[in-house]
Amino acid sequence: MKLCYYPEKNDERIISGETGASSLGGLLALLYDKKFKGVKEQIGLNETSSVLLINTEGDTDPEFFQSVVRSPEKAKF
Numbered sequence: 427m428k429l430c431y432y433p434e435k436n437d438e439r440i441i442s443g444e445t446g447a448s449s450l451g452g453l454l455a456l457l458y459d460k461k462f463k464g465v466k467e468q469i470g471l472n473e474t475s476s477v478l479l480i481n482t483e484g485d486t487d488p489e490f491f492q493s494v495v496r497s498p499e500k501a502k503f
Contacts, residue, residue, distance in 0.1 A: 427494045428501035429454075430481070443491065446483035453477060 427447045430440035442450075456462045456471055471477075485491045 427491065428497075431495040432501065440481060441484045441491075442481050443483040443486045446481040449479040449481065453479060 427442055427444065429450060430442040430447055433439055456466050466472075
């Protein structure tokens, strides 16, 4: 959620709830978690891949959303 809300460089901001951000979370796990290395290789995911993520939800819980995007710790991946 935080990575969508605070994009890098000139990317557009995306308001995404927990479920909406899950596709990005899954992609980041494939990219950076060593336990998924075999899966990443099997599907051919690499630095030249193009990936389409679908955000299925926006800010459906405003209080929780604000607690996540305004928390001081940096988004981790």
